[in-house]
Amino acid sequence: GDAFLPAPQSISILSTNMKHFLTWSPVIVQGATVRYSVEFQGEYEREYANGSWVPISECSLTTATVCNITEDISATVAYKLRVRAQLGTTRSQWGTTKGFFNRAMTSLTPPLLMVVADGHHLLVELADMGPSFQFRVLYWKKGQESRVQQKVLKEVSSVLHLDTMEAGAEYCVKAQAHVEAINRSSSFSPTQCVRAQGDKSMWL
């Protein structure tokens, strides 16, 4: 008879900054290579397509125990994921995620930024976090915390010019990421301060 193959266990979704991964524990069969297949089901499939499941071809008969599901979790609705093991022609039962996953649950980390004083120019460079992300950059002259200014970036360009600084003054900057699709923002990055170049004018 067909050997019994247990369903994958410890199925979970790791989601950070709108990148989503399904992971599971390996099914161990001595001396054999077990393969896995992953399928997803959105709210549409549950409600309007007879509870059908959609296979993810990149994670069909894979030996890995992780699957990048980012491309398929591309709507802000509740999804279910399932994975099964296969050895030769023997297939396990499906192991299904407990509860639902909505990308609005992703954890958002503060953006990485580098603040530069280029002479009198206050510049900031932000690390790209992906197409879903916008950035809110706050900057102020040290000591004038009540006069914070803001710039919103819809896309990451190379370097952003924030302000022309007063000679010798210190300016501070912090930023947060925002994802319009789920209407959420990260916490702010640590504040970074830089000092403008002193005045070079000569007294005659």
Add this chain to the structure above:
Amino acid sequence: LGACRVSMSMAEIRAGFAAIKANIQSRDPVRSLSILSHPHSLHKVKSSDRCCIAHHLFTFYVDKVFRHCRTEDSFVNRKISSIANSFLSARRKLGQCREQNNCVCGEESTEKFKQILANYEGLNVTSAAMKSLGELDILLDWMEKSR
């Protein structure tokens, strides 16, 4: 869309559709007919009616179109799923907005939507569904122009 401001990931939907547009449109043998644009374009809908007809159109796609578009191509099916789930999410917001703003459909746009349904019913269901899906950019263009 008239009184309704609904945040939806238009870029994601467009990207998903762009990835399968050629495949879907190649399955539509009758190119001379249009579901959404015959006899009049969506662009003629009055702004006060946009919220209501958009909700009708999203319901049309969710209830009638996507379910008849399953293909033998796994990649296409995944993109259709992505668009369908995005439409479901957007329709929910549009529905809430319609209630809050009491958006009603005027006579003209009710007639327009009836025409779309008649165009759809005039074809066999798979052809009608594939044609409607192939015309998605007409709907997306209209929605972005209506912002």
